[in-house]
Amino acid sequence: MSSPESSHRWIRLIEPACxxxxxxxxxxPSWCISIDSHTEPVAGLPPGARDRTxxxxxRFAIDWSLCMYCGICVEECxxxxxxxVGDLTRPGSSTEALVEEMVE
Amino acid sequence: MTEVSSQEWLAAVEAVEREGFDxxxxxxxxxxxxxxxxxxxxxxxxNLTASAEPRMLSCSLPRDDPRIxxxxxxxxxxxxxxxxxxxxxxVEFIGGDGSRLLLSPEFEGRPLRKDEVLAARTALNWPGxxxxxxxxxxxxxxxxxxxxxxxxxxxxxxxxxxxxGDRDARQPAAEPAEVxxxxxxxxxxxxxx
Numbered sequence: 123m124s125s126p127e128s129s130h131r132w133i134r135l136i137e138p139a140c141x142x143x144x145x146x147x148x149x150x151p152s153w154c155i156s157i158d159s160h161t162e163p164v165a166g167l168p169p170g171a172r173d174r175t176x177x178x179x180x181r182f183a184i185d186w187s188l189c190m191y192c193g194i195c196v197e198e199c200x201x202x203x204x205x206x207v208g209d210l211t212r213p214g215s216s217t218e219a220l221v222e223e224m225v226e
Numbered sequence: 227m228t229e230v231s232s233q234e235w236l237a238a239v240e241a242v243e244r245e246g247f248d249x250x251x252x253x254x255x256x257x258x259x260x261x262x263x264x265x266x267x268x269x270x271x272x273n274l275t276a277s278a279e280p281r282m283l284s285c286s287l288p289r290d291d292p293r294i295x296x297x298x299x300x301x302x303x304x305x306x307x308x309x310x311x312x313x314x315x316x317v318e319f320i321g322g323d324g325s326r327l328l329l330s331p332e333f334e335g336r337p338l339r340k341d342e343v344l345a346a347r348t349a350l351n352w353p354g355x356x357x358x359x360x361x362x363x364x365x366x367x368x369x370x371x372x373x374x375x376x377x378x379x380x381x382x383x384x385x386x387x388x389x390x391g392d393r394d395a396r397q398p399a400a401e402p403a404e405v406x407x408x409x410x411x412x413x414x415x416x417x418x419x
Contacts, residue, residue, distance in 0.1 A: 142359065143358050144354055144356060144357065144358050147353045147354040147356075148354030148379065149354075150354070153347075153350065155353055156353045158356075158361045159359050159360070160359060160360075160361050161359040175359075177358050177359045
């Protein structure tokens, strides 16, 4: 069954765009987004440049047992790293099974 | 906006209705805790035949005993709005329809009062408490490696434990305004315990 692009069924993380800024996790009214990240020094800087660090995303999980599909995270993300997808969320037999890890 | 006392409320609504503002738009309530110790009831009526600005009537009610006359005898549609205000803010409408509109009959509490605490959340870890670049283990250990000097981010609706929940038993219970102020969320300075 085809579904329109605008359908609100599943939220997908576009991992390369995510900067682990925590905005989605903080805006989420149902507290369903969990993020772990760490900082790493940026490699390949030109000689003499000041050391820089960047955030590296380790874990991004949405608990579909808590999510109410309001889309505030999609709206709030300043890097467009979350988007609506027409697929359905995966079923689970327990609430733990509904926690979906989005970073491999 | 016309400020009306609670004794004159019904008469004022009847007066604007007679003036031709006979289309009820909405009735709402604002919790003014922190500014003044009252709830403000706002009623908006329109005159659809004349191209006039809508009229707004407002009435302040004391927070400890918020009671006001119902206007459902003037505008039947206001009954729904009054029931909503009654259950979400705990305002009593004298002569109004006392039945529940949105909340289940067993539910206790007045969820739109600003000093209402999301009690179930005080016991949960907020996922947004972590700073970018902070992993889960450090947060559990109570360390903030990324930026130790920054003010901690707190979720809205959950008050400072030092004010509500984990308050010093020797102190009197917190004032509603203090609870409301400590539960606004964001990057706030929390008391050192």
